[in-house]
Amino acid sequence: MTQGTDKTDKTALRPEVLFTVGPTQMSPQTLACAGRQVPYFRNQAFSDVVLECERFVLEFAHAPQGSRMVLLTASGTGAMEATVTNCLDASDRALVIVGGGFGRRFSALCERHGIAHDDLELDSEEALTQERLAAFEGAGHTALLVNLHETSTGQLYDLPMLSDFCQRNQMTLVVDAISSFAADRIDMAASCIDALIVSSQKALALAPGISLVLLSPRMLEERVARITSPTLYFDFADYLVNGTRGQTPFTPAVGIVYELLERLRRIDASGGIDTEVARTRTLARDFRGRIAELNVGAPSFPMSNALTRVILPKPVAGETVRALAEEGLFVNPCGGVLGERCFRVAHIGDLSEKDNAQLVIALGEVLESLGA
Amino acid sequence: MTQGTDKTDKTALRPEVLFTVGPTQMSPQTLACAGRQVPYFRNQAFSDVVLECERFVLEFAHAPQGSRMVLLTASGTGAMEATVTNCLDASDRALVIVGGGFGRRFSALCERHGIAHDDLELDSEEALTQERLAAFEGAGHTALLVNLHETSTGQLYDLPMLSDFCQRNQMTLVVDAISSFAADRIDMAASCIDALIVSSQKALALAPGISLVLLSPRMLEERVARITSPTLYFDFADYLVNGTRGQTPFTPAVGIVYELLERLRRIDASGGIDTEVARTRTLARDFRGRIAELNVGAPSFPMSNALTRVILPKPVAGETVRALAEEGLFVNPCGGVLGERCFRVAHIGDLSEKDNAQLVIALGEVLESLGA
Numbered sequence: 001m002t003q004g005t006d007k008t009d010k011t012a013l014r015p016e017v018l019f020t021v022g023p024t025q026m027s028p029q030t031l032a033c034a035g036r037q038v039p040y041f042r043n044q045a046f047s048d049v050v051l052e053c054e055r056f057v058l059e060f061a062h063a064p065q066g067s068r069m070v071l072l073t074a075s076g077t078g079a080m081e082a083t084v085t086n087c088l089d090a091s092d093r094a095l096v097i098v099g100g101g102f103g104r105r106f107s108a109l110c111e112r113h114g115i116a117h118d119d120l121e122l123d124s125e126e127a128l129t130q131e132r133l134a135a136f137e138g139a140g141h142t143a144l145l146v147n148l149h150e151t152s153t154g155q156l157y158d159l160p161m162l163s164d165f166c167q168r169n170q171m172t173l174v175v176d177a178i179s180s181f182a183a184d185r186i187d188m189a190a191s192c193i194d195a196l197i198v199s200s201q202k203a204l205a206l207a208p209g210i211s212l213v214l215l216s217p218r219m220l221e222e223r224v225a226r227i228t229s230p231t232l233y234f235d236f237a238d239y240l241v242n243g244t245r246g247q248t249p250f251t252p253a254v255g256i257v258y259e260l261l262e263r264l265r266r267i268d269a270s271g272g273i274d275t276e277v278a279r280t281r282t283l284a285r286d287f288r289g290r291i292a293e294l295n296v297g298a299p300s301f302p303m304s305n306a307l308t309r310v311i312l313p314k315p316v317a318g319e320t321v322r323a324l325a326e327e328g329l330f331v332n333p334c335g336g337v338l339g340e341r342c343f344r345v346a347h348i349g350d351l352s353e354k355d356n357a358q359l360v361i362a363l364g365e366v367l368e369s370l371g372a
Numbered sequence: 373m374t375q376g377t378d379k380t381d382k383t384a385l386r387p388e389v390l391f392t393v394g395p396t397q398m399s400p401q402t403l404a405c406a407g408r409q410v411p412y413f414r415n416q417a418f419s420d421v422v423l424e425c426e427r428f429v430l431e432f433a434h435a436p437q438g439s440r441m442v443l444l445t446a447s448g449t450g451a452m453e454a455t456v457t458n459c460l461d462a463s464d465r466a467l468v469i470v471g472g473g474f475g476r477r478f479s480a481l482c483e484r485h486g487i488a489h490d491d492l493e494l495d496s497e498e499a500l501t502q503e504r505l506a507a508f509e510g511a512g513h514t515a516l517l518v519n520l521h522e523t524s525t526g527q528l529y530d531l532p533m534l535s536d537f538c539q540r541n542q543m544t545l546v547v548d549a550i551s552s553f554a555a556d557r558i559d560m561a562a563s564c565i566d567a568l569i570v571s572s573q574k575a576l577a578l579a580p581g582i583s584l585v586l587l588s589p590r591m592l593e594e595r596v597a598r599i600t601s602p603t604l605y606f607d608f609a610d611y612l613v614n615g616t617r618g619q620t621p622f623t624p625a626v627g628i629v630y631e632l633l634e635r636l637r638r639i640d641a642s643g644g645i646d647t648e649v650a651r652t653r654t655l656a657r658d659f660r661g662r663i664a665e666l667n668v669g670a671p672s673f674p675m676s677n678a679l680t681r682v683i684l685p686k687p688v689a690g691e692t693v694r695a696l697a698e699e700g701l702f703v704n705p706c707g708g709v710l711g712e713r714c715f716r717v718a719h720i721g722d723l724s725e726k727d728n729a730q731l732v733i734a735l736g737e738v739l740e741s742l743g744a
Contacts, residue, residue, distance in 0.1 A: 023410040035407020075622040209581040209625035250447040253581035
């Protein structure tokens with residue numbers, strides 16, 4: 001699929017490496033799984049696969065007893081929309097944390113579906129603080145929508161702070177953990193999260209195409225059971241009924257479900273989700289340590305283990321991203337105001353400290369050649 | 373992925389064969405593609421892939437000049453819902469051909485989205501005729517929704533007849549070709565089709581996860597440009613704007629898009645879509661010829677090349693499907709009233725006359741053992 005495998009340059013052993021947030025570098029085990037015939041799925045064999053995936057995902061999210069998983073064939077945005085429309089309705093007033101492109105997406109979804117909402121807007125370099133939240137205390141909001149990690153800026157929000165806020169204000173808590181699941185510690189039960197959104201192509205490092213929504217018993221009973229989905233394709237009621245026997249109402253991305261099971265079993269066998277999160281944290285710290293020797297910066301707010309936003313001393317981010325890609329090293333550009341001075345480096349997927357070292361050496365050379 | 377690869381029985385060389393309608397048997401070339409790292413996609417390399425896919429798909433559908441493709445990460449039902457909501461609105465009155473489960477789905481989608489509709493209901497063994505259509509002539513319908521091949525019963529509808537009906541009655545024509553594209557001849561231009569829906573896991577024989585909607589210039593100008601999508605995830609306007617540069621608004625199932633390009637190039641290199649349709653027709657006729665020697669029947673209405681519904685002399689369809697699966701030969705059960713006496717055999721995917729022969733021999737043995 002990648003053209004670079006024919007290269008005979010210095011990176012021949014590992015011709016292209018994805019430091020992108022999604023798709024991420026897939027492991028040989030996942031690739032072996034992906035290369036197999038997709039089997040028929042309307043049978044017990046596939047039901048068993050789905051049910052085992054659900055058990056693992058709920059366990060890894062520390063979901064409260066009685067939680068359920070909805071398995072969607074959709075990008076993360078599809079799952080965000082499905083969650084907004086099945087878990088909120090016109091009687092709600094949502095508070096949306098808008099710290100970048102993905103927060104704005106939650107806001108746009110509320111707008112599209114007639115859900116009243118206020119947006120807590122952050123500057124791209126501004127940390128979400130108790131002081132900023134205080135303005136919304138006791139203001140009658142019924143739900144908080146947050147991207148635990150705002151992937152466009154790199155900020156990881158303070159989950160205990162948000163959880164306490166929701167508890168005090170009796171708000172349901174909807175968390176997009178698309179780029180945090182398996183990278184940052186998440187405890188649905190302890191943090192009273194009512195809906196958690198996960199996608200295949202981030203820290204799970206699978207092919208993009210499926211997303212998962214985990215629902216707490218409270219969310220299931222008090223909201224999903226009461227709210228009528230405006231769409232058929234994203235109707236949680238239908239998924240939940242079919243899901244009790246490990247099936248989906250419509251043909252799922254069967255191949256990626258098999259990749260998911262293989263990955264979840266491997267996380268389990270390697271010591272569980274805490275070990276996986278620790279591995280990612282170590283990799284992130286390793287990278288952040290290495291770039292300290294270059295003339296670059298990083299944001300001052302808390303960062304997810306999933307990625308580091310690198311801030312350059314000169315506006316040469318576009319050239320830097322392109323030059324690294326020519327070396328087979330793929331990083332994510334930033335959009336908007338961050339675009340000229342920043343790019344993003346992921347620490348999720350099948351990466352090692354050796355990959356970090358290779359990237360940082362290449363980055364140093366590129367910056368030197370650009371006079372930055 | 374399939375467990376059967378460890379089997380050491382008589383079918384060891386090809387341990388499991390999918391005669392199912394989707395997923396279908398994938399070719400070695402597709403599997404090789406599927407087993408490769410999913411690359412980063414927000415760049416020109418991926419844009420070029422998407423644009424080449426669009427050119428091929430429009431060509432293979434004989435789409436009129438100026439048609440466009442929308443690339444969705446969703447099952448076929450997602451694409452059906454996206455089409456209904458972006459191409460119809462409350463000012464419409466649709467006529468839905470309901471000849472089985474998939475026709476009922478179009479009807480349910482109209483219902484969910486407040487689109488007035490009348491259903492032309494067929495019995496499971498009833499052919500759609502000019503006489504049945506006549507009752508709806510000049511009745512003020514604005515759109516016809518039809519599954520070209522009603523996959524739950526096996527019926528292929530008469531496209532020229534439906535097209536003439538739409539032309540006479542000035543109706544827009546929406547065709548679900550999910551199980552017909554690349555299996556039955558389709559000419560969007562000649563049949564004045566305004567929207568054509570395709571999915572990855574049928575005759576294209578790719579992993580399930582992406583669906584395509586092809587839109588005629590008339591549909592684009594007169595409807596899509598005017599109608600506001602109720603959802604963000606399925607908002608065609610957004611896909612069409614991004615699609616001009618070969619991108620999608622949200623992360624697509626990148627891996628399957630690469631499978632798609634490889635498959636489209638292979639169809640092109642093998643003589644084009646007409647050759648592929650002819651190959652499937654030959655395979656279907658071969659199968660239908662072979663079962664003529666068994667004590668089974670087939671429907672009397674026109675059938676798609678994509679599958680044959682086999683009608684058994686006794687109500688042993690469930691046992692038959694299970695016994696064949698034990699041999700590694702997977703066929704589709706039928707739902708509802710057809711369930712006890714019928715099952716379905718697909719002729720799409722990487723199948724050969726040798727596979728047909730193996731299946732028919734096994735079927736003969738199973739029926740004999742069941743006394744049917």
